[in-house]
Amino acid sequence: MKALLCKTWGGPETLVLEELPSPRPAAGEVVIDVKAAGVNFPDVLIIQNKYQVKPPLPFSPGAELAGVIKEAGAGVTGFRPGDRVIAMTMYGAFAEECVARVEQLIRMPAGLDFATAAAFTLTYGTSWHALKDRGQLRAGETLLVLGAAGGVGIAAIEIGKALGARVIAAASSAEKLAVCRAHGADETIDYATEDLRARLKAIAGDKGVDVVYDPVGGPFAEPAIRSTGWRGRYLIIGFAHGEIPRIPLNLMLLKGSSLVGVYWGDWTRREPEAAAAGMKELLGWLAAGKLRPHLAGRYPLARAAEAIAALASRKVAGKLVVEPEA
Secondary structure, three states: OEEEEEOOOOOHHHOEEEEOOOOOOOOOEEEEEEEEEEEOHHHHHHOOOOOOOOOOOOEOOOOEEEEEEEEEOOOOOOOOOOOEEEEEOOOOOOEOEEEEEHHHEEEOOOOOOHHHHHOOHHHHHHHHHHHHHHOOOOOOOEEEEEOOOEHHHHHHHHHHHHOOOEEEEEEOOHHHHHHHHHOOOOEEEEOOOOOHHHHHHHHHHHHOEEEEEEOOOHHHHHHHHHOEEEEEEEEEOOOOOOOOOOOOOHHHHHHOOEEEEOOHHHHHHHOHHHHHHHHHHHHHHHHOOOOOOOEEEEEEHHHHHHHHHHHHOOOOOEEEEEEOOO
């Protein structure tokens, strides 16, 4: 089987496509024929040895996939060869076949296509955990989403609307903001051309915003925090900008507000029952049409490195998927 390999730390240009023996499952594992794999910002970081998860070299990037179980190892119950599944593996998905532990599997709902399934789990799981579990977002509150046209950003817009919030989307171009509006944003801010704090003041008034969803970091963090209201919650999702901001903590004191860390991957391992309940609600919203993953592009496995590079350029609105059989 073919796999995209990271054999030395570096950018997408260092990745190589190679032929490898088909993997065999150990006890409690399955081998999946990969039909589609989602491309996520952690893929950009993990190949540079900059992510929290640090696999040994060589490895294949790709954190989430959808496919068909090819073989099940000893002790696997509840799943069998031929089952259509989604898997969150953290790495290994940019390959024709991938090994997953049984606890990483989600049965694919009937009628869901592989590309949408592969684009769903990480971004929507992260945003549900952030907004509902960690941020306690409530109906009638105001949510600011930074980096709103990215995969997690669009998921946050849609989940915010599903929870009854007023959603302000901030992104870096008119084209990206058009995508945000198509996915339910009530207000938009182009922070490449507009002053973020001034626009938030005009939109949210003296009350400010209740929750900030920030996967970007960098220079927009402080004006966003200054724009929160009393008991505001600032959700730390990641640092796509590359700069980890230094926050004046007196701002939190004066507003009685909270800095809240969000690490969905570890939450799913530490609190699997809560994570499963969240995914059940998300799949229900997906079936009801409340959630609509935005697929911005599809790449064959031979061009998977290009997909990672495109995401790293921050020019993509929505999610990219790699389809090994394309």
